[in-house]
Amino acid sequence: MNEYKIINNYLLFKQKFTDTSGVSFRGADIQENKPGEHKLITDVHPFFTEDEATWKRIALLLEGVKKSNITHLYSPDRIVRSRDNTLLIFPYLKGRTLEQVMDDSQKRDVPVNFDLAFSIVMAIADQLDVGSTIVVSGKKSFHGFLTPDNIIVDFDGNIFLKNYGIAPFLEQNEKVYREIEMKYGAWLAPEFLRKEKISASSDIYHLGYIIYRMLTGKYFSQTAGEDFDSKFSNLSFSHFMPTTSKDYITHLINFFKKTLNPDPMKRFNNIREFKDYIANYFEIEELSSVTFNLSYFMNSLYARDMQEEEREMARELEYVIPEPEPEEAAAAESGGSSEIVEQILSGLDDSDRSRSKWLLPVIIGALLVAVGLGFYFISQANKAKVETQQVQASLKQELESYKKQLDQEFETKMKAIEQRTAETAEEKKAQEEEIRKAREQREELLRRERERLAKIEQEEEAEEAEAEKKRLEAEQAKRAEQAKIDEAAEAKRREEEAARKLEESINAKIAAGEPLEMKYVTTPPRKTGGDDPYSSRTLRKLFKDRSVTVTSEILVDEKGTVSRVRFKGDVEAEAKLELSQILASWSFSPARRGATPVKVWMEVPLKFE
Numbered sequence: 292m293n294e295y296k297i298i299n300n301y302l303l304f305k306q307k308f309t310d311t312s313g314v315s316f317r318g319a320d321i322q323e324n325k326p327g328e329h330k331l332i333t334d335v336h337p338f339f340t341e342d343e344a345t346w347k348r349i350a351l352l353l354e355g356v357k358k359s360n361i362t363h364l365y366s367p368d369r370i371v372r373s374r375d376n377t378l379l380i381f382p383y384l385k386g387r388t389l390e391q392v393m394d395d396s397q398k399r400d401v402p403v404n405f406d407l408a409f410s411i412v413m414a415i416a417d418q419l420d421v422g423s424t425i426v427v428s429g430k431k432s433f434h435g436f437l438t439p440d441n442i443i444v445d446f447d448g449n450i451f452l453k454n455y456g457i458a459p460f461l462e463q464n465e466k467v468y469r470e471i472e473m474k475y476g477a478w479l480a481p482e483f484l485r486k487e488k489i490s491a492s493s494d495i496y497h498l499g500y501i502i503y504r505m506l507t508g509k510y511f512s513q514t515a516g517e518d519f520d521s522k523f524s525n526l527s528f529s530h531f532m533p534t535t536s537k538d539y540i541t542h543l544i545n546f547f548k549k550t551l552n553p554d555p556m557k558r559f560n561n562i563r564e565f566k567d568y569i570a571n572y573f574e575i576e577e578l579s580s581v582t583f584n585l586s587y588f589m590n591s592l593y594a595r596d597m598q599e600e601e602r603e604m605a606r607e608l609e610y611v612i613p614e615p616e617p618e619e620a621a622a623a624e625s626g627g628s629s630e631i632v633e634q635i636l637s638g639l640d641d642s643d644r645s646r647s648k649w650l651l652p653v654i655i656g657a658l659l660v661a662v663g664l665g666f667y668f669i670s671q672a673n674k675a676k677v678e679t680q681q682v683q684a685s686l687k688q689e690l691e692s693y694k695k696q697l698d699q700e701f702e703t704k705m706k707a708i709e710q711r712t713a714e715t716a717e718e719k720k721a722q723e724e725e726i727r728k729a730r731e732q733r734e735e736l737l738r739r740e741r742e743r744l745a746k747i748e749q750e751e752e753a754e755e756a757e758a759e760k761k762r763l764e765a766e767q768a769k770r771a772e773q774a775k776i777d778e779a780a781e782a783k784r785r786e787e788e789a790a791r792k793l794e795e796s797i798n799a800k801i802a803a804g805e806p807l808e809m810k811y812v813t814t815p816p817r818k819t820g821g822d823d824p825y826s827s828r829t830l831r832k833l834f835k836d837r838s839v840t841v842t843s844e845i846l847v848d849e850k851g852t853v854s855r856v857r858f859k860g861d862v863e864a865e866a867k868l869e870l871s872q873i874l875a876s877w878s879f880s881p882a883r884r885g886a887t888p889v890k891v892w893m894e895v896p897l898k899f900e
Contacts, residue, residue, distance in 0.1 A: 295610065298334065299371050299378055302326050304607045308388050310440040311454045311471070312339065317383065317604070324612045329604060333367070333379040338470045340377045345467065348460045352427070353379070356455055359425050363418045365443060365451040385600065386445035387593070393439060393504060401592050402530040408505040409569055410581040412498045414450045415442060416562050419494055422455055423562070432456045435489050436471075437497035438478050439504075446597055448586030458489055477512040481553040492555035495565055499550020499558075511551055523547055533574070535725060542572035595747075698733075798885035804849040806890040807882070814883040816847045816891060821877030824897055829869045834899040841866065842896045843874060849888035851879040870897070 296303045303316040313335040319326035340346045350370055357366035367379040387395070389411075396403055403411070415437070423431040434441070435458020443451040472484065478500065480493040503511045508529035513519060523544045532539070546568060549559050559565040569575065590597070801807070809815065824830060841862055846855040856871045874895065881888040 295607075297321070297612075298376050299373050301330070301332055301371070301378060301380070302607075302610070302612075303332060303334075305603070307331065308391060308440060310388065311436050311438065311474075312336065312379065312457070317607075319607070320380075321612065324614075326608055326610055329383040329607070330368075331381040331383050333381065335377040335379060336470065338466055340372075341466070345460060346377070349457050352456050352460065355427070356422075356425065361421055361425070363449065363451050364422050364455045365453045366455075384443055384445045384451065385597070386443055386449075386589070388440045389442040389444055389501070390439035392444055392589070392592070395592060396505075397508060397529075399592060401588075403505045403588070404530060405506065405533050405573075406575050407581075407584060407588060408502055409573055409575045410584065411444075411450070411505070412502050413566060413569060413575070414581050414585075415452070415501075416498060416566050418450060418452050419491075420562050420566075422452065423491070425456065427456065427459075431491070433458075433491040434494050434497075435459060436479075437494045437501075438475060439501060444585065444589060446586065446589050446593065448582040448584070448589060450585075458493070477510060480555075481513075482555055490555065491561065492558050495550055495558050495562070496555075498565065499547060503547060503551065513553060519552065520548070522551075531731075535721075539573075546572070595750075794885070798887060801884050801887050801889065803888050804890055805884075805887075806846075806892075807884060809882075809891055809893060812882045812884055812889060812891055816851065816879040816882040816893060819851070819878050819880055822873045824870060824873045825899070827869055827873060830866060830899060833863060833866050833869075838898070838900045840896060840898045841870065842894065843870060844892050844894050845874050845877070846890060846892050847879045847882060848890045849881050851881040853877050853879075854890075 300321050301318050302321060303318040305317045307315045307317055309315070310333075313333045315331055315333045317329060318332040319329050321327070339349065353367055353370065356364050357368070365381060365384070367381050369380040371378040371380060393403070395401075419434060419437075423433060425432040432455070434452060434455050436454060437452070441453045443453060445451070468486070472479065478497075480489060480496045482493060483489050500511055503509070506528050507526065511522075513522060526540075526544070549557070549568070550565070552558050559568065842859040844857050844859070845853045848854045853875050856874045858867060858870075862870075882891040883889065
């Protein structure tokens with residue numbers, strides 16, 4: 292199982308994305324050595340928190356946004372600070388940033404069409420409209436850094452704005468400014484790059500930038516001295532436009548000019564004006580059902596990813612944090628020795644004894660784990676086969692539904708075009724051209740859908756074949772590992788039998804009363820009686836107002852009697868005499884090697900305070 296990073300009592304499972312405030316992970320808090328529910332955890336960029344005044348303002352703003360209870364302004368439930376890290380703890384959203392959606396849309400050839408693109412920015416604009424009801428220092432709030440990595444789209448088609456309102460506090464810090472400029476470059480509003488004050492107009496710039504990226508597949512940029520109007524003289528789009536009408540193109544170019552203009556005063560005056568322009572000049576069919584259509588698009592784009600994410604999250608919640616390994620106690624008692632016994636004991640091969648005692652169980656344990664993994668892979672292969680069939684059936688059903696929807700949409704468009712009155716030859720020709728392009732667009736989208744379905748089926752079949760291959764390999768490995776376990780168990784049995792016979796042989800050579808080191812006895816002596824040294828008036832008087840530790844060694848004979856006493860270090864004569872008498876009164880159950888009672892030296896530390 293994977294080992295996960297732990298920060299401030301939170302497990303970090305998988306990095307999801309990086310945005311303005313930091314690096315975001317899927318994670319969970321730790322509850323009784325196991326993960327709790329999933330969270331989105333943002334590890335804040337250090338350059339935000341280095342300046343305490345800047346971070347304090349940001350933290351207050353984030354808490355204020357949270358208290359506003361505006362659902363789609365994505366705010367942290369908790370802010371956790373330590374000496375090394377600052378974490379923002381959010382409720383977990385299953386989805387992607389808009390930046391990831393746009394990139395994956397291009398890579399997987401699943402384009403965002405005109406209607407959906409405008410529906411998305413209208414939905415974002417709605418959230419900005421609601422967010423502006425939050426008043427900061429007597430002024431309406433705004434986002435300020437409405438870059439696509441700060442916009443999250445969940446798999447249900449909902450849109451959330453992350454890091455809302457923190458931008459005004461960032462532009463005041465020179466180091467933060469440099470880091471932001473380095474990260475985003477042309478994505479930033481021109482006024483920010485000019486180190487001018489940002490405003491709600493900066494959000495309008497970013498909305499225009501997002502539309503430009505989705506429709507053209509390119510990043511908008513303007514170099515110093517470049518004519519702004521000329522940027523739109525030869526626009527090309529990444530997929531079919533809904534119409535080739537000259538008025539439509541003119542309105543679209545004007546839209547870009549009123550959002551991407553480097554002069555904030557020449558943009559739309561506010562979000563309301565921005566939304567009205569879209570509603571008045573573009574026939575957006577999806578505005579009334581943007582959540583449904585965006586959900587459908589996300590499911591088409593990420594169907595397989597969603598299945599895999601569910602499996603990953605289930606595995607993550609099964610994770611158990613390993614306990615720290617306890618330190619091995621290494622304490623060998625020293626004392627008298629017998630030359631004869633020492634020679635016998637030295638005949639034992641310590642490495643063989645250690646191997647017999649520890650190595651074989653470890654090997655067997657490892658082999659059992661391997662067999663367990665074999666069962667796991669086999670069950671996972673069978674599970675993957677069923678899941679593959681389920682996903683494949685689900686995708687086919689969704690794609691068929693999408694085809695029907697396309698047919699209905701194109702039929703509606705064709706009727707709308709045919710119902711228009713075309714009087715002049717030029718108008719009739721334009722109408723025929725529009726119908727031809729609409730049909731071509733329909734055929735092109737259907738072709739892409741068929742190709743995508745074929746590709747998915749091939750991938751699913753390949754995955755199923757790979758799962759079957761792993762299953763067969765796992766079965767073969769399981770049989771091999773079981774044979775190794777049986778062999779290791781037999782070897783362990785032989786080792787234990789040999790060790791038992793050697794132990795019996797050694798014990799037979801040890802006579803009763805033989806002096807032996809403590810490390811060689813099988814049963815250590817146990818105290819059964821004797822005087823209490825801490826009750827001695829003589830010792831209490833001698834050690835009054837002092838903290839003294841007296842370490843003595845006693846020889847316990849085969850009858851459990853203390854036959855000799857000796858002291859370590861300098862001990863006062865009177866204390867030695869008193870302690871010797873007390874220790875001599877002690878009685879023990881004798882130490883034994885096997886069944887044979889032996890003599891043994893043992894250490895007795897006594898602390899007086």
